[in-house]
Amino acid sequence: MAKKHESENAFNATLAARLTGGAIGAVPPQTTVTGAMHMTAAPSGPSKSLEALLEGEPPASEPFSALSQKPVTAAYTEQSRDTIVRIPVQQVIDSPWQPRERYDETELQALGQAMKDRGQDEPIKVRQMPSGHYQLIYGHRRIRAARLIGWADIKATVVKIGDKDAEVATLVSNESQVTLSDWERARAYKQALDHELAKDQKDVGRLFSCSQSRVSQCLALYKLPDAILQLLDKYPALIKYRHAKVVLELVKDHPSGLDAIVKAVESLIDQPDLEPLELRIQVERALAPKRARPKNLEPRTITDKNGSSAFSVRVSERQIVINIEEGVDPEMATKRTLAALREYAQTIELPDKESSLKSMT
Numbered sequence: 001m002a003k004k005h006e007s008e009n010a011f012n013a014t015l016a017a018r019l020t021g022g023a024i025g026a027v028p029p030q031t032t033v034t035g036a037m038h039m040t041a042a043p044s045g046p047s048k049s050l051e052a053l054l055e056g057e058p059p060a061s062e063p064f065s066a067l068s069q070k071p072v073t074a075a076y077t078e079q080s081r082d083t084i085v086r087i088p089v090q091q092v093i094d095s096p097w098q099p100r101e102r103y104d105e106t107e108l109q110a111l112g113q114a115m116k117d118r119g120q121d122e123p124i125k126v127r128q129m130p131s132g133h134y135q136l137i138y139g140h141r142r143i144r145a146a147r148l149i150g151w152a153d154i155k156a157t158v159v160k161i162g163d164k165d166a167e168v169a170t171l172v173s174n175e176s177q178v179t180l181s182d183w184e185r186a187r188a189y190k191q192a193l194d195h196e197l198a199k200d201q202k203d204v205g206r207l208f209s210c211s212q213s214r215v216s217q218c219l220a221l222y223k224l225p226d227a228i229l230q231l232l233d234k235y236p237a238l239i240k241y242r243h244a245k246v247v248l249e250l251v252k253d254h255p256s257g258l259d260a261i262v263k264a265v266e267s268l269i270d271q272p273d274l275e276p277l278e279l280r281i282q283v284e285r286a287l288a289p290k291r292a293r294p295k296n297l298e299p300r301t302i303t304d305k306n307g308s309s310a311f312s313v314r315v316s317e318r319q320i321v322i323n324i325e326e327g328v329d330p331e332m333a334t335k336r337t338l339a340a341l342r343e344y345a346q347t348i349e350l351p352d353k354e355s356s357l358k359s360m361t
Contacts, residue, residue, distance in 0.1 A: 086153045095136045097167040099188040112145035123155040138173035181237040186218040217241040227262045246276040260286040
């Protein structure tokens with residue numbers, strides 16, 4: 001007896017029932033039959049990305065803060081999902097934990113023009129304070145650009161997080177900024193250690209998703225002399241950690257030459273592209289002992305029989321200049337001078353120039 005052929009739809013239903021242990025003909029609620037294929041429907045619950053965790057969205061099963069690893073507070077759990085809203089620009093205030101202190105005016109103007117031309121690509125992130133103001137978590141450059149172009153409001157994601165999580169989020173979000181200087185990164189890393197957000201440099205690296213060597217190199221800037229640290233507070237991008245390494249070596253080799261070293265570092269304000277090796281050469285040149293120049297002697301006077309000046313002789317490094325006074329016969333003076341020089345020359349012996357040249361070759 002020939003085997004009865006099932007229809008395609010019946011076959012799919014039968015296969016699904018066997019796989020799930022259900023009755024034939026019943027398709028499980030999580031199974032979607034499409035053509036000759038069957039697929040398990042995507043989970044209906046929300047998926048949680050790292051960005052979502054940083055934004056303060058706790059998982060539904062067991063709420064916790066991804067930043068602090070502590071149970072969230074009642075106030076925190078009130079926020080079920082972050083939403084993008086428009087908030088007044090004038091009500092946005094800076095984060096007290098922002099490591100960047102100076103902003104390039106030209107870059108802000110360019111960013112403002114871009115925002116004016118194509119709109120705001122990404123919302124800023126803020127948290128609302130009891131005062132009603134919105135404290136920045138990230139977006140410090142965008143809010144400044146918005147003020148430059150006269151925007152009244154700006155798109156923002158408003159989150160509910162505590163001080164510690166806000167501090168971590170602000171510090172970590174800045175790590176990805178290409179324009180952040182090594183000194184500003186050093187400030188952020190030191191802040192994380194001082195505020196016990198990380199226990200050591202290795203922990204700082206994990207927190208900021210960077211290498212421990214980078215953390216160590218940037219923190220080395222704190223070993224620079226106070227005068228240079230004061231310069232960095234005014235000009236955060238003045239030197240990189242590669243320059244700092246050279247400066248520390250120079251301070252060690254020339255402890256009494258601090259003024260020259262600081263002056264050389266200060267010159268980087270007008271020479272931002274100066275390489276570390278060039279900086280070293282500049283400092284060592286300034287610290288090299290200078291050869292004293294021979295002083296020009298006062299003119300010597302040679303008098304006649306009556307004591308009147310007949311010749312004035314000025315001697316420099318390898319020259320003798322004779323000034324002849326009025327009334328002296330120049331020709332006779334020349335003959336007598338040459339005769340005296342010849343007589344002196346007979347008493348000395350100079351090295352043979354030809355022999356010297358041969359020995360050099």
